[in-house]
Amino acid sequence: MKYLTLIISLIFTQISFAQNDSTFIRKIYDEALEKGHAYQNLHSLCKDVGARLTGSAEADMAVKWGEKLLNSYGFDKVYLQEISIPHWERGTTEAGWIEDANGKVHKLNILALGGSIHTDGLINAEVVVFENLDALKKAAPSAVKDKIVFLNDAFDQKMIQTFQAYGACYPQRGEGAKEAGNLGAKAIVIRSLASSTDQHPHTGSMHYDDTKKKIPAAAISTMDADLLSNWLKKGKVTLSMEMDCKLLLNKTSYNVIAEMNGKDDQVITWGGHLDSWDVGEGAHDDGAGIVHSIEALRILKSLGYKPQHKLRCVLFMNEENGNMGGSTYAKWCKSNKEIHLAAIESDRGGFLPTGFDVRGSNEQLAFVQGFKDLLYDFELFKFDQGYSGVDIGPLMEEYPEMLQLGMTINSQLYFNYHHSEADVFEAVNKRELELGAAAMAAMIYLLDSHL
Amino acid sequence: MKYLTLIISLIFTQISFAQNDSTFIRKIYDEALEKGHAYQNLHSLCKDVGARLTGSAEADMAVKWGEKLLNSYGFDKVYLQEISIPHWERGTTEAGWIEDANGKVHKLNILALGGSIHTDGLINAEVVVFENLDALKKAAPSAVKDKIVFLNDAFDQKMIQTFQAYGACYPQRGEGAKEAGNLGAKAIVIRSLASSTDQHPHTGSMHYDDTKKKIPAAAISTMDADLLSNWLKKGKVTLSMEMDCKLLLNKTSYNVIAEMNGKDDQVITWGGHLDSWDVGEGAHDDGAGIVHSIEALRILKSLGYKPQHKLRCVLFMNEENGNMGGSTYAKWCKSNKEIHLAAIESDRGGFLPTGFDVRGSNEQLAFVQGFKDLLYDFELFKFDQGYSGVDIGPLMEEYPEMLQLGMTINSQLYFNYHHSEADVFEAVNKRELELGAAAMAAMIYLLDSHL
Numbered sequence: 001m002k003y004l005t006l007i008i009s010l011i012f013t014q015i016s017f018a019q020n021d022s023t024f025i026r027k028i029y030d031e032a033l034e035k036g037h038a039y040q041n042l043h044s045l046c047k048d049v050g051a052r053l054t055g056s057a058e059a060d061m062a063v064k065w066g067e068k069l070l071n072s073y074g075f076d077k078v079y080l081q082e083i084s085i086p087h088w089e090r091g092t093t094e095a096g097w098i099e100d101a102n103g104k105v106h107k108l109n110i111l112a113l114g115g116s117i118h119t120d121g122l123i124n125a126e127v128v129v130f131e132n133l134d135a136l137k138k139a140a141p142s143a144v145k146d147k148i149v150f151l152n153d154a155f156d157q158k159m160i161q162t163f164q165a166y167g168a169c170y171p172q173r174g175e176g177a178k179e180a181g182n183l184g185a186k187a188i189v190i191r192s193l194a195s196s197t198d199q200h201p202h203t204g205s206m207h208y209d210d211t212k213k214k215i216p217a218a219a220i221s222t223m224d225a226d227l228l229s230n231w232l233k234k235g236k237v238t239l240s241m242e243m244d245c246k247l248l249l250n251k252t253s254y255n256v257i258a259e260m261n262g263k264d265d266q267v268i269t270w271g272g273h274l275d276s277w278d279v280g281e282g283a284h285d286d287g288a289g290i291v292h293s294i295e296a297l298r299i300l301k302s303l304g305y306k307p308q309h310k311l312r313c314v315l316f317m318n319e320e321n322g323n324m325g326g327s328t329y330a331k332w333c334k335s336n337k338e339i340h341l342a343a344i345e346s347d348r349g350g351f352l353p354t355g356f357d358v359r360g361s362n363e364q365l366a367f368v369q370g371f372k373d374l375l376y377d378f379e380l381f382k383f384d385q386g387y388s389g390v391d392i393g394p395l396m397e398e399y400p401e402m403l404q405l406g407m408t409i410n411s412q413l414y415f416n417y418h419h420s421e422a423d424v425f426e427a428v429n430k431r432e433l434e435l436g437a438a439a440m441a442a443m444i445y446l447l448d449s450h451l
Numbered sequence: 452m453k454y455l456t457l458i459i460s461l462i463f464t465q466i467s468f469a470q471n472d473s474t475f476i477r478k479i480y481d482e483a484l485e486k487g488h489a490y491q492n493l494h495s496l497c498k499d500v501g502a503r504l505t506g507s508a509e510a511d512m513a514v515k516w517g518e519k520l521l522n523s524y525g526f527d528k529v530y531l532q533e534i535s536i537p538h539w540e541r542g543t544t545e546a547g548w549i550e551d552a553n554g555k556v557h558k559l560n561i562l563a564l565g566g567s568i569h570t571d572g573l574i575n576a577e578v579v580v581f582e583n584l585d586a587l588k589k590a591a592p593s594a595v596k597d598k599i600v601f602l603n604d605a606f607d608q609k610m611i612q613t614f615q616a617y618g619a620c621y622p623q624r625g626e627g628a629k630e631a632g633n634l635g636a637k638a639i640v641i642r643s644l645a646s647s648t649d650q651h652p653h654t655g656s657m658h659y660d661d662t663k664k665k666i667p668a669a670a671i672s673t674m675d676a677d678l679l680s681n682w683l684k685k686g687k688v689t690l691s692m693e694m695d696c697k698l699l700l701n702k703t704s705y706n707v708i709a710e711m712n713g714k715d716d717q718v719i720t721w722g723g724h725l726d727s728w729d730v731g732e733g734a735h736d737d738g739a740g741i742v743h744s745i746e747a748l749r750i751l752k753s754l755g756y757k758p759q760h761k762l763r764c765v766l767f768m769n770e771e772n773g774n775m776g777g778s779t780y781a782k783w784c785k786s787n788k789e790i791h792l793a794a795i796e797s798d799r800g801g802f803l804p805t806g807f808d809v810r811g812s813n814e815q816l817a818f819v820q821g822f823k824d825l826l827y828d829f830e831l832f833k834f835d836q837g838y839s840g841v842d843i844g845p846l847m848e849e850y851p852e853m854l855q856l857g858m859t860i861n862s863q864l865y866f867n868y869h870h871s872e873a874d875v876f877e878a879v880n881k882r883e884l885e886l887g888a889a890a891m892a893a894m895i896y897l898l899d900s901h902l
Contacts, residue, residue, distance in 0.1 A: 029609065029611070030609050033608045033609050034608050034609055157484045157485050157882070158480065158481050158484050158485055160480070160828065160829055160830055160886075161830075162882075195882060196881070352803065352861050352863055354830070354832075377611065378611055379611055379612075379805070379833075381805075381832035381833065382830075382832065410803050410861065412803055412880060412882045412883050412886070413880050413882075413883070416880075429863060429864055429867075430647070431608070431613075431646060431863045431864075432863050432864070435611075435863070
């Protein structure tokens with residue numbers, strides 16, 4: 001009912017506030033596009049820090065980088081929040097080859113999935129292919145035992161939003177090793193979860209069943225997946241691979257948090273994740289979300305905005321392989337008996353923003369859709385029920401009635417870069433990144449003013 | 452009133468046709484995204500033909516390329532339409548240098564504007580800078596005489612749609628040489644009409660007053676414009692330049708046209724332009740529009756669609772420097788007493804399509820907006836009054852009441868590539884290009900079915 005009342009009051013006060021809101025949002029965009037820091041901050045995160053896998057030296061440097069940058073802007077409060085994190089390392093050896101039906105050897109572009117065990121030296125076995133995880137689940141153990149399983153589930157190009165295609169293929173990466181291990185396979189390689197046909201393998205998280213046999217798991221590029229698939233149609237293929245990745249002891253790391261005080265202590269949280277995978281530079285995933293989030297707070301402060309509520313920007317650690325940052329933050333908020341009004345996440349890249357997905361009730365959706373006209377001229381068109389984000393997900397468990405938003409971003413190119421060596425600063429466009437920061441700032445302003 | 456009736460009938464028949472339309476549009480997208488030819492056709496146009504300035508050998512080859520490709524698809528009719536075209540050539544020498552206030556020489560990235568006269572050997576003169584064309588217009592002749600004028604009007608980064616920023620800066624390219632020549636300048640260089648700060652100069656059309664003195668005109672890159680501007684703040688700067696471009700005699704060239712017959716002979720026209728500037732590969736401008744247009748017709752035919760009206764895809768020649776293709780086509784239609792229902796143009800690049808600008812009455816706009824819900828899931832959101840396109844512009848003069856549409860496309864990156872050596876095939880994303888072709892096909896289908 002709270003939102004219904006808000007919507008009604010929004011309609012009645014539309015004429016009076018529309019002008020102010022519209023003027024202020026215009027100022028936000030002017031600041032982002034003319035005097036923005038987002039692009040230079042992303043450059044610094046990508047080039048001065050680099051790829052920053054949870055537990056790595058680079059991730060520790062990223063925490064320092066974030067704390068230092070947030071302090072430089074003079075926000076009301078900047079602090080670190082301690083979290084316990086997993087620590088997995090790729091190691092130095094990662095190589096794969098296939099021997100085709102004619103005995104010719106082909107080198108593969110191979111990349112261990114995050115969390116995989118090592119191979120313990122060079123291993124090799126005959127390859128058995130399945131079109132997807134469901135097909136593997138139906139296989140007889142005798143068809144899989146002592147072989148290397150190859151899951152070749154490709155993105156469905158017909159899906160307009162590539163996140164849908166990613167979601168449909170995700171099980172082969174997340175659950176493939178567990179299923180193949182249960183059936184006695186020696187190792188598993190999967191087709192990279194990517195929209196494009198190219199030479200980059202794409203890593204990402206995976207899960208083992210700790211009570212069962214674990215097997216090494218790696219991604220191969222979509223071009224190598226096509227190569228392997230074609231040779232398998234012609235006869236027997238043997239795959240040799242070596243990876244010396246390993247899981248180490250848990251470590252301590254930090255979420256990095258900045259706040260602007262409001263007239264009350266009710267909290268609006270937003271953020272992205274500071275960690276990335278260890279290849280490329282984590283530019284789109286999620287350097288963009290980090291600089292969107294920092295820039296949104298900087299813009300509001302630079303415009304002299306006086307918040308109604310406590311505005312809190314969180315640079316979450318460990319989204320990629322554990323989400324300890326998100327879950328620790330949510331529990332901490334609840335244990336501090338904080339009241340939370342809303343949360344926003346940016347974790348879909350630095351491309352053109354298109355709107356916001358709303359995770360909440362129909363009344364909450366209608367409330368957000370009330371801002372549609374104000375944002376149309378800034379080419380934000382999309383305000384639908386949808387997903388918010390991994391980092392702010394656990395907040396929903398502690399505050400089931402809160403409003404959550406995920407910034408929607410043109411998804412067409414995202415999975416060409418995601419979790420691969422291609423995800424570098426140069427793949428991000430300055431104006432698109434700045435528009436993302438402005439969209440975040442505008443939505444934070446609107447929520448803060450009208451919630 | 453015709454459109455009012457259409458809108459009313461559209462509302463009443465919405466339930467019955469929505470299902471059919473929705474199913475057919477889904478098929479269009481499936482064909483474009485799974486079995487599309489747009490990307491391979493763009494590759495061929497960019498790599499097998501290359502940049503194709505009106506009058507060049509490459510433009511002649513592009514006509515053959517287009518005719519051959521359209522014939523290969525077995526459309527009802529493929530033919531060439533003769534036009535008389537201007538013929539300007541860049542020549543082989545193009546170079547510029549500045550000598551700064553300390554006597555140090557800097558090489559400039561310089562590119563003659565299309566239609567410029569040559570310099571007749573190396574020329575040099577002191578540089579005088581103006582912030583934009585209006586400032587130059589107010590200058591005293593004594594401040595300009597025998598100098599090289601530098602117009603340094605930069606894109607207004609605050610403008611959300613970059614086409615607006617381009618439009619605001621356009622006068623310095625289109626009219627700068629005329630104004631500077633009138634004031635006695637020796638030559639003119641302009642800051643490239645570009646969103647980004649980089650080393651590529653961007654060419655484009657310009658106009659002389661044939662009754663007055665003509666002076667050479669060139670663009671310099673935005674980085675060189677900043678360099679020159681900074682040195683001018685420190686003291687006197689001399690610019691040396693040579694260009695041997697020239698205007699030749701008019702030639703004959705062709706629009707390339709393909710048709711599918713309908714139940715009647717009323718025409719729906721769409722297209723892009725086959726010519727490009729002579730740098731880069733004309734990939735976004737307007738190779739993308741050409742392959743969007745061809746692919747739209749191919750998709751409709753491949754799905755067995757039986758048109759209501761005559762569907763005509765036109766690959767226009769000479770959009771960039773004369774628009775003889777567009778104006779000849781419009782006159783030809785009128786002289787043949789054809790009835791024209793609508794025209795659509797794609798000439799805003801191969802990036803993500805966002806909707807359609809409507810050039811027409813409010814009733815025509817409402818009619819097109821009636822398709823909004825059908826296109827929402829395909830992420831086409833924008834249906835506003837706006838501009839259609841240069842090629843189909845002259846049709847409006849012959850058929851002032853016709854409906855015209857311009858496909859709107861994410862404009863954020865367009866002017867990083869436009870008219871420069873950066874506009875190559877590799878700058879176009881496969882999925883975004885395919886979505887553009889599908890959007891064109893869907894709109895042609897909707898117009899054909901409901902007009």
